[in-house]
Amino acid sequence: MNIKSSLTHLTKGAVWLAVCVVILSVTSVLLIQKTNGQAKQGTTERIKVHGKSLEGNLSGDSPDRDVSIYLPPSYKTEKNRRYPVIYFLHGFTDSDDKWFGVVKHWINLPEVINKALADGNTREMIVVMPNGFTRFKGSMYSNSVTVGDWETYVTKELVAYIDSHYRTMAQATSRGLAGHSMGGYGTMRLGMKSPDVYSSIYALSPCCMDPGRPNPGMKQMMKTVEAVKTDEEVGKQNFFALAMLASAAAWSPNPKNPPFFIDLPFRDGEVVPDILARQHANATLVAIHQYIPNLKRLKAIGMDAGTKDVGISAATKDLDKILTDYGIPHVYESYDGDHLNRIAERLQTKTLPFFSQHLVFEKAKR
Numbered sequence: 001m002n003i004k005s006s007l008t009h010l011t012k013g014a015v016w017l018a019v020c021v022v023i024l025s026v027t028s029v030l031l032i033q034k035t036n037g038q039a040k041q042g043t044t045e046r047i048k049v050h051g052k053s054l055e056g057n058l059s060g061d062s063p064d065r066d067v068s069i070y071l072p073p074s075y076k077t078e079k080n081r082r083y084p085v086i087y088f089l090h091g092f093t094d095s096d097d098k099w100f101g102v103v104k105h106w107i108n109l110p111e112v113i114n115k116a117l118a119d120g121n122t123r124e125m126i127v128v129m130p131n132g133f134t135r136f137k138g139s140m141y142s143n144s145v146t147v148g149d150w151e152t153y154v155t156k157e158l159v160a161y162i163d164s165h166y167r168t169m170a171q172a173t174s175r176g177l178a179g180h181s182m183g184g185y186g187t188m189r190l191g192m193k194s195p196d197v198y199s200s201i202y203a204l205s206p207c208c209m210d211p212g213r214p215n216p217g218m219k220q221m222m223k224t225v226e227a228v229k230t231d232e233e234v235g236k237q238n239f240f241a242l243a244m245l246a247s248a249a250a251w252s253p254n255p256k257n258p259p260f261f262i263d264l265p266f267r268d269g270e271v272v273p274d275i276l277a278r279q280h281a282n283a284t285l286v287a288i289h290q291y292i293p294n295l296k297r298l299k300a301i302g303m304d305a306g307t308k309d310v311g312i313s314a315a316t317k318d319l320d321k322i323l324t325d326y327g328i329p330h331v332y333e334s335y336d337g338d339h340l341n342r343i344a345e346r347l348q349t350k351t352l353p354f355f356s357q358h359l360v361f362e363k364a365k366r
Helices: 003-039 109-119 150-165 181-191 216-226 231-235 239-251 273-280 285-296 310-325 343-358
Strands: 042-050 064-071 084-090 126-130 175-178 200-206 299-307 331-335
Touching: 003 109, 042 150, 042 310, 064 109, 084 150, 084 181, 084 331, 109 126, 109 343, 126 150, 175 181, 175 343, 181 200, 181 285, 181 299, 200 343, 216 239, 239 273, 285 310, 299 310, 299 343, 331 343
Parallel strands: 084 126, 084 175, 175 200, 200 299, 299 331
Antiparallel strands: 042 064, 064 126
């Protein structure tokens, strides 16, 4: 073999070696990325947190509530690190186990959080969800002798428990409150009453904000709901009938009216104005004017709703206008979607980055 031929073979060999190195390098990077991706999965726990404020509720619901908790990827390894907390409130007829993937549901919150972390726009936070499912399928996160004092449970007892059992940053500036549907209503209700507990709030498709008006077309449903007398019959009701019962348990309780200890805002299919007024007083768009100073103390307020979620979309626009008229800074978005179909996406791309931007995080240790 002459010198020229040897050089040619050496050159080809070098090129082939270089190609192999590149292939191995790319493969290694992909494997590392995949491994890192797997490593950056948070963990979940489901615990019981007793609520003294829920003891003795006339609905007979247990004061020992299930609470699902998402712990970020570094929680188990960085033992001295502390984290901000988002308290997340689920919607009517939902429960924490559904949202956390224990049972198959339309959303899996831990998966959404993991995806948000992978996007790079969300920072590591603890996420806590209490189970607000009750005798009438939802607590409305309100306070009554019938459902119990859910306001105190969520804003005080649950927060105190989490701060004492997990490595949180135990200050309002590092706490957020968010929720969907009934949970969005709860976010506004509790958020505007508790600026000393939470600094930032975000309501997704919040229900129950507009007091609404009596609909003559619902007379037959009113009569049907009035006829319900047992828990078995409650279980057979449709969503709207259940919502009527849950609203009464939260906003028009009556300790002298068994078996459900509620006053419905209608009798024989006709509206009872004074009871209806008690319920309307709890609508966000009615109550909000009493809490403007508190809302101004919040660091950040966010909300959104899909345009196909017609009634909620309209009420959210009204809320946007009220906040604007009072000069309260906030983030509002109306998007193409319904009550459910884009909630996971909104959480991943909007809600979690919102809290990452506005909550106070622990400073990196040098």
